[in-house]
Amino acid sequence: MDCGTCESATPVSTTAPEPVEVTLTITPKAKTMLVDAFEGAEGHSLLVGVLSGGCSGYMYDLQIVDADEADCQRLDVDGIVVQVPNASSHLLNGIEIDYIDRLMGGGFKINNPNAGSTCGCGESFS
Amino acid sequence: MIDMSVAFARRDYNVVMVVGDNASAFIDGLSTNAVPDDGGVDRTCFTDRTARILATAFALRMGNGVVLALHRMWTPRLMEHFVERRLGQSLEFRDLSRLNHVTMQVQPGPGAPPLGSWQAQGPSTVARIHDELVLSITPGPMPEHLIDPGLEWTRWRVRHRWPEDGAEVTSDRHPLACGLESFVHSNKGCYIGQEVLTRMRSRGRSGWSLHQGPTTAFAPDDITSEADGLALAVVRSTAQ
Numbered sequence: 001m002d003c004g005t006c007e008s009a010t011p012v013s014t015t016a017p018e019p020v021e022v023t024l025t026i027t028p029k030a031k032t033m034l035v036d037a038f039e040g041a042e043g044h045s046l047l048v049g050v051l052s053g054g055c056s057g058y059m060y061d062l063q064i065v066d067a068d069e070a071d072c073q074r075l076d077v078d079g080i081v082v083q084v085p086n087a088s089s090h091l092l093n094g095i096e097i098d099y100i101d102r103l104m105g106g107g108f109k110i111n112n113p114n115a116g117s118t119c120g121c122g123e124s125f126s
Numbered sequence: 127m128i129d130m131s132v133a134f135a136r137r138d139y140n141v142v143m144v145v146g147d148n149a150s151a152f153i154d155g156l157s158t159n160a161v162p163d164d165g166g167v168d169r170t171c172f173t174d175r176t177a178r179i180l181a182t183a184f185a186l187r188m189g190n191g192v193v194l195a196l197h198r199m200w201t202p203r204l205m206e207h208f209v210e211r212r213l214g215q216s217l218e219f220r221d222l223s224r225l226n227h228v229t230m231q232v233q234p235g236p237g238a239p240p241l242g243s244w245q246a247q248g249p250s251t252v253a254r255i256h257d258e259l260v261l262s263i264t265p266g267p268m269p270e271h272l273i274d275p276g277l278e279w280t281r282w283r284v285r286h287r288w289p290e291d292g293a294e295v296t297s298d299r300h301p302l303a304c305g306l307e308s309f310v311h312s313n314k315g316c317y318i319g320q321e322v323l324t325r326m327r328s329r330g331r332s333g334w335s336l337h338q339g340p341t342t343a344f345a346p347d348d349i350t351s352e353a354d355g356l357a358l359a360v361v362r363s364t365a366q
């Protein structure tokens with residue numbers, strides 16, 4: 001008897017949020033740090049994504065990538081190429097990418113108008 | 127005396143499967159307990175960011191999937207929670223409830239499978255979730271002869287301080303308040319609600335907690351289950 005665990009089983013139909021056209025800003029300090037990180041390499045871009053998890057539900061995922069990622073929006077922000085996955089675009093529209101220069105808790109920081117709260121370490125939001 | 131041969135029909139249980147290469151990590155990032163290894167089973171809680179319970183489930187790891195057996199009171203909200211957080215990951219959610227039925231059987235003593243693991247026994251997937259309790263997921267409709275959980279089940283639960291969905295485990299409580307503390311892993315990594323639960327633990331303040339004792343020892347409003355003069359009660363600590 002079919003218990004449903006085989007691949008023939010029909011998945012639950014789910015509706016993903018509609019992608020939104022993202023606009024974002026990068027602070028001058030963050031831009032300087034990104035230019036340093038790219039080290040002048042051609043074709044590099046910043047991938048800004050969101051992963052599920054973290055103390056508050058979602059975690060930011062920042063990566064430097066050297067190719068176009070699938071199903072991503074490609075933005076040119078003051079000369080920095082940024083890619084944003086459509087799947088998480090509704091969570092990232094309007095963000096500001098900043099860089100905090102301090103020994104503890106420093107690094108890139110996302111200021112997100114969509115976030116109702118963040119966890120203590122600042123890596124997770126809801 | 128508990129009739130050892132009785133299998134309780136859990137008509138109130140759903141079976142949901144999360145399938146995909148990231149299924150285990152996905153569940154791990156949303157729940158209080160570590161996802162068991164392949165062939166393992168454990169109880170876990172899904173909490174919101176204030177650590178209130180969204181769902182509790184028995185998680186059975188099967189290859190690149192995780193099967194969740196859970197009370198149906200939790201299923202709609204948990205599915206919504208999952209869908210909001212899939213974010214383009216290659217994950218499928220399958221509701222297998224109509225194809226399977228769930229039973230729980232008091233089965234003490236040695237015998238397969240060992241605690242924390244599941245085995246295929248004939249058509250059934252049998253998981254030991256307590257020294258004296260096994261959970262079975264079997265294809266097909268619920269057999270007529272199985273009995274619904276009643277007084278015998280309550281007796282067993284109360285004797286073993288086993289929190290039940292809807293009685294001790296409710297959506298206005300956090301896991302440390304309703305006897306699920308052993309299913310809140312202390313160092314598994316981030317999950318939603320972790321900060322709140324970690325703070326409660328480190329300060330020794332959970333506010334409320336589940337106690338077992340004579341019925342007469344508790345205020346009537348605190349009692350969540352009782353049988354044979356013994357009770358489970360969610361009690362606010364006056365020492366905190």
